[in-house]
Amino acid sequence: MTTNKSNVRIFGDLGTEVFLAPKGSTLPTAVTTDPTTPFVGMGWLTEDGIEVDINVDIYKAKGIGGVTLRTKVTGTERTIKFQCSEDTKGVRDMYYGITVADTISGTTPNQVAKTQILPERLPTIQKAAVFKNVDGAITEFLCCTNLEITDRGTLSYKADKEKIYEFTAELVGDVYILTNDPAFIS
Numbered sequence: 001m002t003t004n005k006s007n008v009r010i011f012g013d014l015g016t017e018v019f020l021a022p023k024g025s026t027l028p029t030a031v032t033t034d035p036t037t038p039f040v041g042m043g044w045l046t047e048d049g050i051e052v053d054i055n056v057d058i059y060k061a062k063g064i065g066g067v068t069l070r071t072k073v074t075g076t077e078r079t080i081k082f083q084c085s086e087d088t089k090g091v092r093d094m095y096y097g098i099t100v101a102d103t104i105s106g107t108t109p110n111q112v113a114k115t116q117i118l119p120e121r122l123p124t125i126q127k128a129a130v131f132k133n134v135d136g137a138i139t140e141f142l143c144c145t146n147l148e149i150t151d152r153g154t155l156s157y158k159a160d161k162e163k164i165y166e167f168t169a170e171l172v173g174d175v176y177i178l179t180n181d182p183a184f185i186s
Contacts, residue, residue: 007183012049015134018042018082020094023146025128031139031178035130042094043086046164050131051081052142078171080131080142083153083164095152095165097122125149129169138181146173 019039028035057075060068084091092098096118103114127149131142153166179185 004183009135009138009181011133011135011140012047013134013136015132015139016045016049017132018045018050018084019130019132020090020127020147021129023126023128027128027143027145028130028141028178031132031141031180034132035141039128039130040090042082042084042091043088044084046083046085048081048083050133050142053077053079053081055079078175079150079168080144080147080171081166081168082131083166085162085164087163087165091165094125094127094149094167095155097125097149126172139179140181141178142175143178144171144173144175146171148172 017034019035019041021035021039025038034041055077056073057077059072059074061070061072063069092115098115098119104111105114106112125148127147129142129144129147131144133140133142147169149167149169151168153164153168155163155165157163
């Protein structure tokens with residue numbers, strides 16, 4: 001087998017972004033343009049980018065002397081992690097599990113918005129998702145029919161660190177990759 005350096009991907013270019021929409025939304029079929037309404041971009045991601053983790057649980061049938069006779073897959077978990085740098089309504093709705101309108105009071109320039117945050121019990125958040133990964137002219141869309149937020153990172157309010165919204169999600173249902181990468185097209 002020959003090697004080809006042009007097949008080595010280093011994603012994380014400025015176009016990298018996460019797009020979310022209500023569960024059941026139609027996923028894209030091409031990578032030529034960003035996903036459109038009802039998908040909403042989550043803005044800047046941190047330098048950690050997007051991380052996909054696949055864990056497979058395997059049962060090992062053992063014979064005498066501890067020899068493995070055969071294996072069987074008993075479960076698979078597919079998770080994805082991403083961190084949003086922008087503090088927007090869409091990002092907060094995902095973090096706190098709410099989608100309520102803010103209450104605006106006062107007059108300009110003294111207006112304030114009161115948001116309902118920190119509910120006693122967070123709901124299950126289910127979204128259709130497109131994770132756009134860019135490496136120069138190569139674009140990949142990781143398309144997910146159902147993404148469920150399962151964990152959130154700690155918010156930091158410090159002078160020496162930006163406020164980052166960290167999410168871990170389970171990929172439930174169909175997941176596929178769209179790409180314009182010549183290694184897969186030709």
